Amino acid sequence: MLLRTNTPSSRPVDGHLAALAGERVFCSEFRYRRGTEVFGEGEETEYVYQIIAGAVRTYKLLSDGRRQINSFHLPGDMFGLENGAVHRFTAEAVVETRVRITRRRSLLETMQGRESGASSFLGLVTRNLQHAENHMLLLGRKTALERVAAFLLELDERLGHPRILVLPMSRRDIADYLGLTLETVSRACSTLRGQKMLKFEGATQRQIVLLDRKGLAEYDA
Amino acid sequence: MLLRTNTPSSRPVDGHLAALAGERVFCSEFRYRRGTEVFGEGEETEYVYQIIAGAVRTYKLLSDGRRQINSFHLPGDMFGLENGAVHRFTAEAVVETRVRITRRRSLLETMQGRESGASSFLGLVTRNLQHAENHMLLLGRKTALERVAAFLLELDERLGHPRILVLPMSRRDIADYLGLTLETVSRACSTLRGQKMLKFEGATQRQIVLLDRKGLAEYDA
DNA sequence: GAGCGAATTTGATCTGCAGCAACTTTAAGT
């Protein structure tokens, strides 16, 4: 009855659409400096993006500035493709980011031509929904430590279990993704370090080595 | 840039699929007593459901029993249609509920025959995703009072602004939907009543009259 | 590589909501 609550890698679907990229559906390349807005909530959905290098955050704001980050997008991921005329959230480059861009229209036209088009679009939306469902459980019911552990495992999985996990985003970004404050995220990392579940590599707190993935996973479930 | 964060009515898409119902896609009818499981997380997605009367909750559980309700389904709503072989959450009748049932297979076959089929399926998934995105903002960043106000306005809108809002679900259900405890939900309702934003109608706390929708909406945004 | 602003950590304190308990009210089942 119960399944893993963490999010599986998003490679498959993106790979599907990447096949289209191989046919030069993504015509032009573009760079965004760190902190730059890619598109804003309410703007027209004119372009679709695929990340070559870097990272992007998408978020919603409340009127007083409270921010909720829906998702982080990493190299290979597509974003900005929505079934609607306007974007439902804002997208910003977390770090210096390179993307491939195509017009939404031309992507949809290419898709219509082939059997797999509509279904790969549906697959993308479904994958986003699945991620959102798991994230609602995290935001509604998990403790701070459980959230941070889940976050680290999610990123670890999406990056293919590298020896060193390089976080492109700040503690504040992580906090706004997990529904916490940056101080609480920092404390949770320190706690996990104290429990020998992770360590920092080099002279930065953005490079993390997961020493005990099993232990971290137990904070989930 | 900022748009309404509350969820719009889900009638349009369901109406779309209801057209199929008119053609007897939904063959058989079924009843579930209050608290009965309609399907469980991990079970095969064999049937698709449309509510005639009553209400259904869909939720995920953590191993220690913490529960997060994704969504409530009301008369006219479809649920159980997922793009995958197994259900990603459990569905239960909140109250005595009557549903129309059809086999997933036959619905998908009927859809394939027509232009609108795939797109109305996509529309349904997109609508669920949109709801989830708004709900993540609520769960991650809103206060208890804001959450309860948003919940009441959501239900009010989905039921078409009735004079009396009849809640089919308990305070505990509401709490598990909003990421709170039932006591906090109860207190929030009392607070809003003290502020003359709502009142209870009749000899029950499940029938609510919204006295000040504008005021409630200000707890949002 | 020196200097400076931003990011992170850590400590101290505060607070909104959770947890527990007692009581009241409501509705389900006989």
Add this chain to the structure above:
DNA sequence: ACTTAAAGTTGCTGCAGATCAAATTCGCTC
């Protein structure tokens, strides 16, 4: 209608995480 469990409210207390503050470290620019 009666009975009895379930649901809801309210008060009290506790705590996880927020907030405020300060020190430290990091990374960027010149």
